[in-house]
Amino acid sequence: MSVDYTNGELQTVVAARSLAGKRSCFIGVGRPSTAALLARMVHNPRLVLVYESGTIGAKPHRVPLSIGDGELAQSADLVVSVPEMFNYWIGPGRVQVAFLGAAQIDPHANLNSTVIGDYAHPRTRLPGAGGAPEIATGCAEVVVIAPHSKRTFVQRLDFKTTRGERTTLVITDLGVLEPRDGVLTLTTVHPGVSVDEVRENTGFELAVSESLKVSEPPSTEELNALRELVSR
């Protein structure tokens, strides 16, 4: 039986699956938040969600617009200050997985969320580091969720905001990349996506795994749960 879905939906579903069996996950807003809430619904009801605003063990019913939405504080196991969040929880590695996004990612999974162009005279001023640099070195596993395009996947970052050593997965709307000997390598394509299509949308020479897999399409349960979640 086949069900119609978008590659964006599949990206969220694949990100949610990556949280099966994990203890805790640090998340920002947008697709990462949707994926983590979906993971709690379908794969891992005990997953502890940690938001940068200081809410640990948040159980929001709806996908929050901001990391500071009141529902996160009201549903959390504990709410801590920003210094406590970084010094007691993130820094010592008490949160297992982090979901991060970025405007640019290089072949070593380093991330740029600071500027496009020259730092002193940027073409595009991006929001900046936020919590990402310490989250990416504090959490044991980093999952990057990004749109797959030549603008995002670049040979050389305009600015290195965040280090990529702990990145285990890069989940895009075309497939999944994983580090092999420190270099991001295409290990999975989404159904109907060719390696050439991924290559055309990658701004560096794409390494491809010899045992390339195709991601499992969303199950009816996953898709129904996702659509119900975003309609709340």
Add this chain to the structure above:
Amino acid sequence: MAQIVSLSEAVEATVQDGASVALEGFTHLIPFAAGHEVLRQGRRELELIRMTPDILYDQMIGVGAARKLVFSYGGNPGVGSLHRFRDAVEHGWPRPIEVEEHSHAGMANRYVAGASRLPFMVMRGYQGTDLATRTNVRTVICPFTGEQLAAVPALNPEVAIVHAQEADRDGNVQLWGIPGVQKEAVLAAQRSVVTVERIVDQLELRPGGVVIPGWVIDYVAPAPGGSLPSYALGITERDNDFYREWDRISRDREHFQAWMSEQGLLG
């Protein structure tokens, strides 16, 4: 001991042209009313300090009130860009702005050092990033283990302004919900103002509530609804529609100025 005064008196007594001012509130309890009062009083050449500039600093930067911004994340949370901040950095409109940026952990620890009256805090971070070359951070060697660590300098703003749910008549303040870095900002600053939703006869202490005693605060000013379109947990709700609407209002210079003028915020 904190004096309980009107918002305009509190701002007039503390914020002068050229001051370094931290209006804190991490995604919650953002002191919009106080920031708007700073604009109404026409203050300029400010060094604005805030982890997440948010809509409030987009407005203050957009009218040209800031000469410098110290921050760690300048986006409209969940929506996208802060267009006035971007315009100031990318095109120097309405005036060039000096930028000093950190990570959240760096900013938070700078406030901790400031509140502790220590010269710096140590942390793991910055190493191997371009931030390390662009901002005010050094390395120190741990005298016990030899580990190389990042040192971030204390942040001691001339003025800190935060918003809280309530204060009693002696100016003791309590806030609850997401506590952010407000306590640190108040204790780090040379002078402080706390705006509150309400003044009560006696603080009813809440589990998880953060109390800031009146004897470390200079002024307390009532400002009901003073954190909208942010919110005060249990009293007001975050106006998510306005955060989306701000994207439209702020995208265009003329549209932005017309909106600010309507609100009496052009100073």
